Amino acid sequence: MANILVVDDELGIRELLFEILNDEGHAVELAENAAQARALRERQRPDLVLLDIWMPDTDGVTLLKEWSAAGQLTMPVIMMSGHATIDTAVEATRIGAMAFLEKPITLQKLLQSVAQGLDKLASRPASAPASAALAPPDADAPPAPETGAAPERASASQFDFDLPLREARDAFERAYFEFHLVQEHGSMTRVAEKTGLERTHLYRKLKQLGIDLSKTKRGAA
Numbered sequence: 001m002a003n004i005l006v007v008d009d010e011l012g013i014r015e016l017l018f019e020i021l022n023d024e025g026h027a028v029e030l031a032e033n034a035a036q037a038r039a040l041r042e043r044q045r046p047d048l049v050l051l052d053i054w055m056p057d058t059d060g061v062t063l064l065k066e067w068s069a070a071g072q073l074t075m076p077v078i079m080m081s082g083h084a085t086i087d088t089a090v091e092a093t094r095i096g097a098m099a100f101l102e103k104p105i106t107l108q109k110l111l112q113s114v115a116q117g118l119d120k121l122a123s124r125p126a127s128a129p130a131s132a133a134l135a136p137p138d139a140d141a142p143p144a145p146e147t148g149a150a151p152e153r154a155s156a157s158q159f160d161f162d163l164p165l166r167e168a169r170d171a172f173e174r175a176y177f178e179f180h181l182v183q184e185h186g187s188m189t190r191v192a193e194k195t196g197l198e199r200t201h202l203y204r205k206l207k208q209l210g211i212d213l214s215k216t217k218r219g220a221a
Contacts (some may be wrong), residue, residue: 005046035058048075064077
């Protein structure tokens, strides 16, 4: 897929965006301030940047101006903020930002903006500057087709109806989520969409049911 740089001073937001984008197959680098972002921009040459506006050392709009003035705005930049004004968003767009996401960021808007940014990058003429650091070939290739039979749906005969209701329900939910994890090749984002759960709720549910996500992802690799 692509190499994405996330710049945000809030640890929780960095971790959440890392989980979502990494789950989508992207290589994700994290920076908590403008100084780290500058260094990673030079070293990794990201394909797309998610840049917070309000940061303690240098704000995102100022950093965007720096990159633009130095001819380093060679990648789509998506600005993020929970407190920005319309004027700030307009200024960032004028400087060269591709989009603006208001916090709290919804999963749908995040993935849609990232996809649009990467489409924009891919549509550039061959002569235009482009970032060179892409994810390794095996990371951005689609999952290999299953050689065996597709996972079977659980049938009533697989459950012990003599169990107390709570235990029987847990057994069903475990089979239900394991089925969808296999179907979606371990992608938590797609499983969340398929089951209608928020990602945080889904993670808690899988942990509660004792489902080992590392094994699921290894099996899907």
